[in-house]
Amino acid sequence: MARPDLNLLVTLDVLLEEGSVTRAGERLALSPSAMSRALARLRRATGDPLLVRAGRGLVPTPRALELRARVRGLVQEAEEVLRPAEKLDLATLERTFTLRSSDGFVERFGPALVAMVGRQAPGVRLRLTRKTRKDVGPLRDGGVDLETGVVEHAMPPDVLSRPLFTDRFIGVVRRKHPLSTGKVTPARYASSRHVHVSRRGLTEGLVDEALRPTGRRREIVTVVDGFGAALALAKASDLVATVPERHTANLRRGMCSFELPFRAPEVTVSLLWHVRLDADPAHRWLRDCVIGVCLRETGTEGTDGQAREPEEPGPGAAQATS
Structure with missing residues (x-):
């Protein structure tokens, strides 16, 4: 079956409203002969x-009178679909966003983010989930709206990213641990018992690569899948946890x-986010919220030293290449 020409709906709408081929042609910038051909179609x-x-x-037939209201509604709906989105009204916005992040991100940045979102858009609900593995599937299928993480390789073309902050690793021990006093040397550090963090269960990582030039190796006795677990063990034992400084600020208290x-x-x-959401005003606003909170909480506001709450949705970020 041939697909109908939907342009004819606009023509029919104008014809039924004007009741005149001539006046309808003038409104549609068509000649009388072109309008007559359209009516024939x-x-x-x-x-x-x-x-x-x-x-x-000319007068409408009963069928035309029956179609008039339906055609008008269809044309209006089509015009709404093709019209640019209206300005975002945060006061009336009702939506649930899912943010997936690594262990420690919610503890560090969650309170400030929830507070900022609550002030600007009371009807928005945040669903904060923990990332258990690296995969872009949840971003692609809509299960996750935003994600935080370390971009190790070039991202696929349908996933965009924006750097939030740079973090460095530090050592963490319980109070009164031998390493809590005195100078920590490579020998003292390496000879201690360590808890290592790896979601994949690996027994070595970036820290071990950085330590290798000193000729030392860590004694890793425990492997866990998150920074929170590593710090909990270190707080209750003589284990040393090596974790990102900014990411774990709240978890390291005490x-x-x-x-x-x-x-x-x-x-x-x-x-990180999927390209289909890049132009969505509400999603842009939430991205700006996350970026603003991270800049403020990590003290990397920018050249003017100010971390401002976003008022209007900002432009989409460029695709990550590394």
């Missing part, structure tokens, strides 16, 4: 004369932190 499509002569004018006695590994935490 409409008659063939609907199987009805639609407009018939009555004296010197513990002793120290700089690593070798060149500390650094990672850049980024915000």
Whole structure:
């Protein structure tokens, strides 16, 4: 079956409103002959004369009167669909967003983010979930709106990202641990018992690569899948946890932190989202909220030293290349 020409709906709407081929043609910038051909096509499509002569004018048939309201509604809906989105009204916005992040992100940045969103858009609900593995599937299928993480490789073209902050690793021990006093040397650090963080269960990582030039190796006795678990073990034992400094600020309260006695590994935490949401005003606003909170909480506001709450949705960020 041939697909109907939907442009004829606009023509029919104007014809039924004007009741005149001439006036309808003037509104649509069509010649009388072009309008007559359009009316003929409409008659063939609907199987009805639609407009018939009555004296010197045209009158609608019962079928035309039946279609008038429906056609008007369809045309109006089409115009709404093709019209640019209206300005975002945060006061009336009602929507649930899912943000997936690594262990520690919610504890560090969640309170400020929830407070900012609550002030600006009381009807918005945040669903904060923990990332258990690296995959872009949830972003693609709509299960996740935003995600934070370290971009290790070039992202696929349908996933965009924006750097949030750079973090460096530090050592953390309980109070009164031997490493809580005195100078921490590579020998003292390496000879201690360590808890290592790896979602994939690996027994070495960036820290071990950075330590290797000193000729030392860590004694890793425990592997966990999150920073929170590593710090909990370190707080209750003589284990040493090596974790990102900014990411775990809240989790490290009540513990002793120290700089690593070798060149500390650094990672850049980024915000990721799917390209289909890039132009969505509400999604842009939430991205700006996350970015603003991270800048303020990590003290990396920018050249003017100000971390401002977003008032209007900002432009989409460029695609990550690393």
